[in-house]
Amino acid sequence: MAQGVPHCGNTDRVHRSPARVIQNVNQHRARSTGPALETAASLTAVKGREVTDPGTAAPLVSVVIVNYKVPDFAAQALQSLREADLYHRSEIIVVDNASLDNSREIITRDNPGIRWIGLKSNIGFGKACNVGVQNASGRYLLFLNPDTVVSKNALSACVDFMESHPDVGIAGPKILDPTGRLQPSCRRSFPTPFIAFCHFSGLSRLFAKSPVFGKYNLTYLDPERENEVDAVSGSFMFVRTSVFREAGGFDESFFMYGEDLDLCARVREKGYKVWYLPSTQIVHFKGQSSSKRALGSRFAFYNAMLMFSRKYWHTYGSFFPRWLVLIGIFLQAGVNIGASLLQSLTASFIDLLIVNTVLWVSIAIRFSSVPTTNPYQTGQIFAMIGMHALMSLSFLLTYAVQGVYSRGRYSPLHALASGLVASTVFVASIYFTKAMAFSRIAFALAAVVSSFALVAWREVLPRLQTRFKRLVFATGPVIVVGANDVARLLIRNTEEDKSARIVGIVWPRTGDFPGEFEGYPVLGSIDKLKSILQAHRIELLLVATTSAWYSYFIEALGSLRLKHLTVKWVRRDLLARKAEHLPEVIPLQDFTV
Incomplete structure (x- = not known):
């Protein structure tokens, strides 16, 4: 893989000022060989979508942001864009993937000049980006995740580089996490079976500086040097509009994840290069758009891996048996999804513990005066086991259906109401059971107490954790x-x-x-x-x-x-x-x- 800057001038190049960048743009505009760009005015009426068009002049850069239930992060990304050089030569297109919240109000409040496209359903990242491009008229496209903030030279540095290197189709910046560490995914190789094996087995971390084992995230390359790479991150992807359209846009079969790798692969197949540019930096608060559905995101990621391996098997995987690669993907998916499930089941386990403890205590108190009639100590023990199972199932299913286990939908009142619904279902299911007639009051009391107890631990435990951290740390x-x-x-x-x-x-x-x-x-x-x-x-x-x-x-x-x-x-x-x-x-x- 090539290293250093393409041979198009001085390799120790100093980035030019925004004024020089604009001059370069004007000089190169006349010899653009890409297909004619549609004007924004001709594309503002899109069937089945709500489009707000400020009617601005033809821009240099069209920034496309896909929002899904992260309006505060999107507003933050837009604020950082307003501080960037060449912002005045850009248009901002926000495609909302049916967030069904107050995203439009929050995002447009301080950004009245943006073009807002509200979709009727969540159609996925790549397809939403394509919708945004249909309404774009810039010479360049910037696909920007909403959970990012960009540096002042983010636009000018990319335009400068692209104008100086007409053979480059896609460029991506140095990406940092909120602690200042490099996010390895900002420059990548295509995941051949061997490269993927090195990554998932840990060899790429163990031998990070090895060109053989460290290819997945190109960790052997200097992060401060510009390099030609296979792919850059879709969180900030700077693309020539003509190249994007020549390549056919994002493959809409990739719902979430993998669409950036796929686009880079097709752009390279068209003869254009992909470059990593550390001369500009962004901060990426990774995973905010998908954090609302963490387990679903895991499935989407590994499904994207399968799709990519099938699509490019003839190019990157023909040396290995296909079944071996598929087994490797499924094994890795099983381990990671299993870990995610275990983490998400923690709340369910605590709920089960509380519900069954409350029921046991309630029955014990009910028969404390006459221990010999306690159903746990008589022939009704199996009936009581059934009651424990029924009550547990009532609460867990109601909580799951009502979204109590979803971080995005939880609230104390919502959890309490769901618990009372579960109590009603449980009590109604045993009301006409004669064998349980002696314990109906105890069962009803246990169900109601459980409804409050399940809310209480969710409210009290985080506060105790905070107090503990303050005492210890x-x-x-x-x-x-x-x-x-x-x-x-x-x-x-x-x-x-x-x-x-x-x-x-x-x-x-x-x-x-x-x-x-x-x-x-x-x-x-x-x-x-x-x-x-x-x-x-x-x-x-x-x-x-x-x-x-x-x-x-x-x-x-x-x-x-x-x-x-x-x-x-x-x-x-x-x-x-x-x-x-x-x-x-x-x-x-x-x-x-």
Whole structure:
């Protein structure tokens, strides 16, 4: 695999300014050989979809974002885009995959110029991207995940590189996680059977610097050097519009996962190159769109692996028997999905333990005065086992059907109502059972108590965990970014946590700043964030500002290993409220996911 920059000029190239980039665009526009691009106006009416078109002029870059129930992250991604060079030469297209929530309200509130496409059903990532491209008119396409924030030069660096290298069809940046570590998936090889075996067996981690074993994520390559690669991540994929259309767009049979690998493979088959560009960086809060359905995401991932192996068997897998590759995929899927199921069954196990304990205690109290009539000690023991099974089944099935085990749908009132429904079902099912007539009151009481107990452990346990962490693991040094009413209230909230220690304030704007805010020293302006984090070894960064700060944060992540840092931020809708309309405790979004 080639290393270094393609031979198209000086390999020690310094990235040019946005003005120079625009000049390059104008020079190259005349000799574009791609097919004619449809105008945005001709594509605004899309049958079966709700399209909002701001009617802007033809852009240079069309940014396509697919949202599915992560409006806060999408709004955050758009805010970082507004700070990027060449944003004024871009159009933003948000395709909503039938989120059925307040996504449109949150996303468009501060982004009135975006083009909103609301789909009637969840059609998958690749197909939704294709819908977005149907409404795009830019020379370049940027497919951007909503759970990302981009650096200031994200657009200009990619345009600069593509204009200088007409043989490149796709480019992708250096991708960091919220702690500043490189996400290996930002540059990849195609998963041949041997490469996949090295990855899943752990050989690629054990011999990460080996060109033989480390090919899956190309860990043997310098992450700070530009390189030609097989594929880049779909979380930020910069593509020539003409090349995208020549390749036929995303394969819509890939519902979620695998569509980025597939597109890179077809683009390379067309004779274009795929390049990794560390000259620009993004932060990816991986998996937010799919975290609402974690187990389903596992199945989708391994299904995508099977689809890719079948589609490209003639190219990447013909050396190995197909059955051997399929067995390997199924084994890996079984191990990982089994682990996910075990994790998701933890709540069910606790529920079973509580329901059966409450029933046993209730019956024991009911017959405490006459122990010899206790059904557990008489010939009715098998009937009682049946009652335990029936009550357990009533609660587990009701909770499952009502979505109590889903993180996205849980609420205390919803869980309590579901428990009372389960109690009603259980009591009704035994009401006409004469053999249980002596214990109906005890059964009914046990069912009602269980309804409250199952809610109680879900509410109390997280609080106990938080208190334990505060006792054993102090929060440590805290810095607040912001100087507004929300920041004031956030400071008071933090002061109530005795384990937290506010070191100081970061002024949210560049330039002059006061010596203190709310009694705490102002450590510097936002453009000094990197040096402030380095000097004070901060463990918690609280962000309460709408000012531009993403680029400074990404700069700090790119050069500092902030593995102990947690970043929490305040939603924009709260920042827009007046002081008298703010809640007593400011809710925070967590970056460290």
